[in-house]
Amino acid sequence: MFPFRGLLGGQKALVTGASSGIGRAVALALAEAGADVVVNFIGSSEAADEVVSAIQTIGSKAIPILADVSQEAQVQTMFKRAIEEFGTVDILVNNAGIQSNAPVDGMTIGQWNSVIATNLTGQFLCAREAIREFKRRGVVSTVSVSAGKIICISSVHEAIPWAGHVNYAASKGGVMLLMKSIAQEVAALKIRVNSICPGAIRTPMNESAWENREAYNALMPLIPYKRIGEPEEIGRLAAFLASDYADYITGTSVYVDGGMMLYPGFESGG
Ligand code: BGC
Numbered sequence: 586m587f588p589f590r591g592l593l594g595g596q597k598a599l600v601t602g603a604s605s606g607i608g609r610a611v612a613l614a615l616a617e618a619g620a621d622v623v624v625n626f627i628g629s630s631e632a633a634d635e636v637v638s639a640i641q642t643i644g645s646k647a648i649p650i651l652a653d654v655s656q657e658a659q660v661q662t663m664f665k666r667a668i669e670e671f672g673t674v675d676i677l678v679n680n681a682g683i684q685s686n687a688p689v690d691g692m693t694i695g696q697w698n699s700v701i702a703t704n705l706t707g708q709f710l711c712a713r714e715a716i717r718e719f720k721r722r723g724v725v726s727t728v729s730v731s732a733g734k735i736i737c738i739s740s741v742h743e744a745i746p747w748a749g750h751v752n753y754a755a756s757k758g759g760v761m762l763l764m765k766s767i768a769q770e771v772a773a774l775k776i777r778v779n780s781i782c783p784g785a786i787r788t789p790m791n792e793s794a795w796e797n798r799e800a801y802n803a804l805m806p807l808i809p810y811k812r813i814g815e816p817e818e819i820g821r822l823a824a825f826l827a828s829d830y831a832d833y834i835t836g837t838s839v840y841v842d843g844g845m846m847l848y849p850g851f852e853s854g855g
Contacts (some may be wrong), residue, residue, distance in 0.1 A: 587617040589824045594619035597671040598625050598827070599664070601625040601654050601711055602681030604632035606788030607738060607819045611678050612636055613643070614820030615827065621646035621675060623667045627653050632681070654681045654707030655699075664714040666783070673722050675729060676827045677715035679708040679760075680738040684753050697752045704756035705763065708737055712767055712778070719776050732775045734827045737764045738819070739780040739838060741845050753757060761838060768836035777835040779826050784842025786814040809852070810843030 598615045602608040604626035612622045613636070617673040622640055624647055626633035633649040640647035643655055648670055648703050652663040667674055682704045712735055719733030742750065743757040760780065768778035787795055795801050795813050805811055818841055825831055826839070 587614070588821065589614075589618040589652070589828060589835045592618045592824065592828045592830070593676070594677040596620045596827070597623075597667070597673055598676035598678065599623040599625065599667050599674050599708065599711075599715070600678040600680055601821055602627070604628075604636055604649075605677075606790055607662055607783060607816050608678070608680040609636050610816030610820035611680060611736075611738075611823045612647075613639060613825045614817065615676065615678070616640040616643045616645040616647065616668050618824040618828070619645065620827075621671055623647070623663075623674070624649045625652055625654070625663060625681065627651065640675050653703075654679075654711055655702035657710055660707075660710040660714055664718065666710075668718060674715055674718050675733055677733070678738065678827075679711050681707055681740065682756075682790075684750065686750050686753070688749055689751050690808060692752060700752035701756050701759075704753070705759040708760055709763060712737075714764070716767070716771055716776060719771075720774060724775050730775070730832055731777055733777075735764075735767070735776070735778040736823050736826050737778070737780040741782050741840060741842050743780070743782055743783045743838065744846065753794065764838070769819045772835055777831070779831075779834060779836065780838040781819055781822055781826070782840045782842065783819055783844035784808065784814060784840070786816055786819060786841075787853070788816055807845050807847050807849055808843045808845055812843060814841060814843060842844050 598620040600612040603612040603624040637647040652659040743761040747754040
């Protein structure tokens with residue numbers, strides 16, 4: 586039984602990058618909690634359509650919207666459509682993200698720019714449109730005590746340096762202060778902004794880290810809890826953070842990482 590059933594009844598959510606991995610699990614969890622969901626995606630529509638029908642099976646409404654979050658006009662059109670379809674947006678989950686790995690001296694400007702554009706600029710563009718809508722609508726007390734909620738999907742790499750991934754780590758470090766600065770700016774308007782920082786989660790993005798026994802075993806020394814995380818574990822936290830039970834939580838990063846942030850190298854030694 587999903588623990589938050591009904592918690593987000595009457596609320597409208599927009600989840601970016603919702604056709605796979607963590608975004609998909611978050612979209613389903615918000616729907617289980619009662620929200621209607623805009624399933625943003627890029628690329629082929631098949632995976633997004635699958636998420637839309639899974640949400641409809643749960644009993645919530647869902648629409649797929651194709652948009653590249655790094656493109657200002659596409660983000661604005663997406664929010665316009667979402668508001669036309671659902672009346673408003675109460676919850677934004679800034680999830681869309683990519684990796685493009687290379688040693689720093691081999692990283693092209695294209696690899697740098699694409700990761701910063703999707704992971705950081707994309708979160709800014711979507712947060713800006715969401716806040717415009719939250720301010721326009723204000724608090725509707727029958728729906729939520731808050732005027733709106735933004736959840737940024739960041740990473741343990743907003744804090745942990747990551748050799749071979751400087752574009753990705755820089756984008757997530759940026760997300761941390763983007764999230765906190767927006768949270769500080771809009772708190773008085775009853776808008777809450779937080780980040781979820783996943784560690785290693787079983788998604789297509791990090792398949793190389795868990796696809797075979799050897800890779801999985803090599804990952805385990807980094808995880809004190811000795812298992813990989815599942816996308817649903819991020820979904821459940823997103824549903825809680827979006828709910829009024831989390832009303833006093835804003836401007837914070839919540840790590841879901843099996844202890845990856847605990848400097849496991851120091852279990853013995855130091
Ligand atoms: C990355 C994963 C990685 C994890 C832990 C995440 O942000 O997307 O690929 O396994 O951090 O290093």
